[in-house]
Amino acid sequence: MPDAAGLDLIAEQLAAVDGDCLIGHSFERGRAELQIDPAKNIQVLQWLSDRGYSFLASLHGVDYYPHEPRLGVVYELLDMHEVDRISVKARVSVESPDIASVVSLWPGGNADEREVYDMFGVVFVGHPDLRRILMPEDYEGFPQRRDFPVGGEPVLFTYNEQGYGEDR
Amino acid sequence: MSTVSDYRKREESVTYSTEPAGPGETHELLTINFGPVHPSTHGVLRLYATLEGEIVRDVQPVIGYLHTGIEKTAEDKSYWKAIPVVERMDYLSYYFNAMAFCGAVEELLVLEVPKRAQYLRVIHLELDRLMSHMVWIGTFALDLGAMSPIFYCFRQRELLLDLFEMSSGQRMHTRYFQVGGVAEDIPQGFKQKVQQYLDQAPAVFDQLADLLENNEIALQRLRGTGVIDEQTALSLGVTGPLLRATGNPWDLRKAAPYSSYEDFDFKIPVGTVGDNYDRFRVRHAELYESLKIIQQALDGLPEGPYIADDRKVVLPPRHELATSMEALIHHFKLVTEGFRVPAGESYYPIESPRGELGCFVRADGSAKPARVHMRDPSFHNLQALAPMVRGGYIADFIATLAALDPIIGGVDR
Numbered sequence: 001m002p003d004a005a006g007l008d009l010i011a012e013q014l015a016a017v018d019g020d021c022l023i024g025h026s027f028e029r030g031r032a033e034l035q036i037d038p039a040k041n042i043q044v045l046q047w048l049s050d051r052g053y054s055f056l057a058s059l060h061g062v063d064y065y066p067h068e069p070r071l072g073v074v075y076e077l078l079d080m081h082e083v084d085r086i087s088v089k090a091r092v093s094v095e096s097p098d099i100a101s102v103v104s105l106w107p108g109g110n111a112d113e114r115e116v117y118d119m120f121g122v123v124f125v126g127h128p129d130l131r132r133i134l135m136p137e138d139y140e141g142f143p144q145r146r147d148f149p150v151g152g153e154p155v156l157f158t159y160n161e162q163g164y165g166e167d168r
Numbered sequence: 169m170s171t172v173s174d175y176r177k178r179e180e181s182v183t184y185s186t187e188p189a190g191p192g193e194t195h196e197l198l199t200i201n202f203g204p205v206h207p208s209t210h211g212v213l214r215l216y217a218t219l220e221g222e223i224v225r226d227v228q229p230v231i232g233y234l235h236t237g238i239e240k241t242a243e244d245k246s247y248w249k250a251i252p253v254v255e256r257m258d259y260l261s262y263y264f265n266a267m268a269f270c271g272a273v274e275e276l277l278v279l280e281v282p283k284r285a286q287y288l289r290v291i292h293l294e295l296d297r298l299m300s301h302m303v304w305i306g307t308f309a310l311d312l313g314a315m316s317p318i319f320y321c322f323r324q325r326e327l328l329l330d331l332f333e334m335s336s337g338q339r340m341h342t343r344y345f346q347v348g349g350v351a352e353d354i355p356q357g358f359k360q361k362v363q364q365y366l367d368q369a370p371a372v373f374d375q376l377a378d379l380l381e382n383n384e385i386a387l388q389r390l391r392g393t394g395v396i397d398e399q400t401a402l403s404l405g406v407t408g409p410l411l412r413a414t415g416n417p418w419d420l421r422k423a424a425p426y427s428s429y430e431d432f433d434f435k436i437p438v439g440t441v442g443d444n445y446d447r448f449r450v451r452h453a454e455l456y457e458s459l460k461i462i463q464q465a466l467d468g469l470p471e472g473p474y475i476a477d478d479r480k481v482v483l484p485p486r487h488e489l490a491t492s493m494e495a496l497i498h499h500f501k502l503v504t505e506g507f508r509v510p511a512g513e514s515y516y517p518i519e520s521p522r523g524e525l526g527c528f529v530r531a532d533g534s535a536k537p538a539r540v541h542m543r544d545p546s547f548h549n550l551q552a553l554a555p556m557v558r559g560g561y562i563a564d565f566i567a568t569l570a571a572l573d574p575i576i577g578g579v580d581r
Contacts, residue, residue, distance in 0.1 A: 028512055029278060056405060057517065058526050058543035076515050076526065076543070080416075083423045087515065108405030111551055119239075134232040134580055143240055146538070150244050 007032040010051075010086070017047060031087060038073070038090040038099045045075060045088060045102060053077035053086055056102070059112035061120040065146035069093040071120050075102070092122060101127040119144035197225060204233045208311050208566050211576030213550075217565065224565050227554045234580040242540040246506025247273055250537060252343045254527070257542055258578030259340070260303055263289075263296040264520040266345040268527035268542065271426065272516035273347050276509050276531050277481060284472045285349030286428040290465045291362065292335070292344060293427075294458040298369075299328040300521040301451050301458075304573050305376060308448070311570035312389055317379050324372055327365055334358055347507075348482045349475030362466055366459055373455050380448065390445035394556040394568030397442060404555070405548040408523025409454065410572065413439035413446035420519040432464045444564075444571040451573075481507045506535040515543075522546055522573055544578040 004027040011025040011034065021040035026033050036044045055078040062072040075088040092099055101124035102109045113124040114133040121142040124130055132139060141148055197220055204214040212233035218226040238257055242250040254269045255262040267289060274281060281289075306321030329339040335354050336342040344351050380386045396406075398414040411418055419436045421429040437453035439446025475482050483502055484495035509531040517526035523545030530539040549572055556572070557565040 029275060029514065031275075031512075031514055033513075055402060057524060058515070058528065058541075060528055060541040060543070062513075062530055062539050062541075074513075074528070076528075080418055080423075085515070085517075087513075106405065107403050108548055108551055111547060112405075132232075134235040136232070143237065144539075146243075148240075150240060 003027070004032075007034075007086075010034070010048075014044065014047065018043060032085070033087040033089055035089050035091070038092045041073075041075075041088070041090050042100045042102065042105070045077070045105060048077055048086065048088065049105060052079040052082060053084070055080055056106040056109055056112075057085070059102070059109050059116065061116035061122055061144065063120060063144065063146045064091070070145075071097055071122055073099055073116060073122055094121070097122045098125050099123070100125050101130075103127055118142070121145070196220070204230075208570065209576075210307065210570070210574060211579075213574065213576050213579070215553075215569075217562070219562060222561050222563075224557045224560055224562055227557055227565070229550055229553060231550070231576070231579050234576045236581070238581050239540050239542070243537060246535045247509060247537060248347060248502075248506055250540065251345065251347075252341065254540065254542065255341050255343060256577065257581050258520065258522070258525070258544060258546065258575045260300040260575055261296055261520045261522070261525070261578075262341050263292050263345065264518060264525050265527075265542065266343065267293060267427070268516055268518050268520075268525050269529070269540070270345050270347050271518065272514045272527040272529040273509060273531075273537075275514040275516055276512050276529060277347070277478075277507075279348055279476055279478060279481060281349055281427070281476060282473045283428065283470045285474050285476075287465045287469050288350050288354060288474060289345060289427050290429065290432070291462055291469075292332075292350075294462045294465075295328055295331060295362075297458050297521045298455060299325050299332075301455055302328070304451060304521075305448075308567075308570045308573075309380060309386075311566055312386055314380065314383070314386060317376055320372060320376060320379075324369065331358070331361060331365060334361060346475060346482070348478060349473070351475075353474040359466055359469070362462065366463055366466075369459055370456065373452070377452055387445070389564070389567055390448060390571075391443060392441070393444050393560060393564040394447075394571060395441060395443045396552055396556050400555055401442070401552060404552045406523070406552045408520070408545050408549070409447060409450045410549055410552065411523065412436065413450045414442035415440055420517055420524060424517070426516075426518060429461075431468070432461045434461050444567055447571045508533060508535050509537075517543070520545055522575065522578070523549060542578075542581060544581060546574045546576070546578040547581075550574050550579055 007025055007027050014022050021037050021044050023035040057078045058076040060074050064070050064072055069091040072089050072091045077086050090099055101113055113127050116122050117130055118132045118135050197218055199218050202215040202217055203209040204212040214230040216228040217224055238253050241253050251266050255265045257265050302321040302325045306318035309317035332342050333339045335358055336344040398416050401411050401414050415438055417436045417438045422436055434457045437450045439450050479498045484498050488495035489499055511531055511533040513530045515526055515528045517524050525545055526543035528541040529537050532538040553572055556568050
């Protein structure tokens with residue numbers, strides 16, 4: 001992790017490149033985090049990638065219910081030469097959960113973005129194949145959201161499959 | 169039309185038809201379904217493979233058959249009760265899952281883990297790495313058609329599971345790691361048992377290498393198959409032995425030491441070509457390095473507490489409950505509600521047998537995590553399967569899938 005001063009420096013340089021892309025930055029308990037405008041995620045990630053944070057270690061979703069905007073997409077970037085990590089967080093609302101896909105930057109983000117779409121309903125614009133990945137294709141709802149209830153999932157057996165086949 | 173029948177209709181729309189490989193070509197492309205229940209998929213993994221004769225043109229993994237919603241379940245449990253569920257994700261590296269989760273929570277609590285607990289963790293992590301690699305070498309050889317290594321490997325694994333049983337009472341999913349340290353000190357005689365294991369292990373590992381490395385058939389099937397270069401591996405998020413086989417010496421134990429790994433002297437084996445042979449060599453060489461780490465940790469095991477002394481987080485010692493009212497209150501609070509973690513987020517990466525295993529925990533100030541996410545190495549490594557097998561023979565595809573070492577419990581979580 002860059003230290004607090006290092007993070008301030010990165011934020012300052014980033015603000016000099018594009019003043020609107022950065023919403024804030026925080027350094028807490030050893031975790032350096034940049035909060036960015038979701039509309040400009042590609043520019044920020046490209047800039048960080050060019051600075052050395054070129055390995056996308058993880059991409060995951062978070063639901064900040066009841067705070068708005070609810071959904072967060074977190075990019076954990078890693079600089080393998082300096083052995084340094086930085087997190088980039090973009091937050092989108094449930095009403096317009098659109099954010100640009102990073103598959104063009106990191107092909108490995110493909111499965112992660114599908115998982116975030118599957119679990120939180122964040123739509124990654126420009127993703128080559130945005131389908132559910134872990135849940136069944138016809139599943140309704142986004143199970144990792146905080147207002148999604150736990151339990152009560154009906155189990156699909158042959159006997160309770162209604163309306164399938166000619167004899168039903 | 170109900171959603172179920174809609175789903176069945178779409179299932180029916182999947183055709184395994186043949187089509188010409190290209191304009192003017194007489195060869196045909198054939199799409200076959202592989203899995204989800206097939207012995208060499210190492211779990212319930214489904215693959216659509218597009219073949220041109222014996223040559224694999226494309227592979228598409230379809231995952232989710234083992235999705236159990238562990239991340240969602242963990243949100244409904246207090247922190248210390250979430251440890252057993254996260255352990256069950258990658259079912260061969262349960263100590264690693266627990267370590268990543270505990271580490272993330274300890275980072276949020278700013279909790280110092282005592283030195284003895286760190287060493288005990290290292291001993292168990294490396295024993296688990298040996299166990300995982302033993303299963304891997306056995307099943308990998310089995311997929312190549314070599315029947316005997318799995319018997320030697322599983323005999324070794326049994327010895328390791330006996331050690332786990334001795335220290336924690338469980339053979340698998342031990343829940344030995346606790347937030348703040350380990351659940352219990354090692355029993356009397358444990359060190360001698362581990363020493364006995366360490367003394368006999370190198371001979372067995374040598375024997376395994378002899379079985380495969382002096383075998384012309386195995387060599388021909390491993391050399392030059394499933395090659396992937398370093399840059400492609402990095403862009404796909406591949407870590408662990410697969411990345412090291414391409415020549416990149418990235419290992420979090422060395423690069424960003426956690427849990428006192430900086431105290432130990434060990435090497436990072438790397439490959440040169442990035443083929444299946446290198447993957448086997450890297451994992452096999454790691455076995456000896458793990459033995460070295462365990463030996464050093466065992467010899468240098470410091471005296472002292474095995475768990476942190478923070479009574480707000482750690483259960484009080486059993487004997488205090490009969491005499492101290494305060495200890496009883498703490499015990500009651502911890503067992504009923506659990507401890508509260510101040511709001512914040514943390515990402516704690518460790519080197520699992522398959523690569524970077526990171527645990528993301530978001531705390532909202534209550535006694536339950538608001539989000540638990542595991543960055544599982546198998547999930548990311550599986551994406552590298554298609555670039556590895558494209559253009560190769562279908563027999564090598566099976567060998568490459570085995571060399572990838574995907575644990576479907578970790579892929580689907």
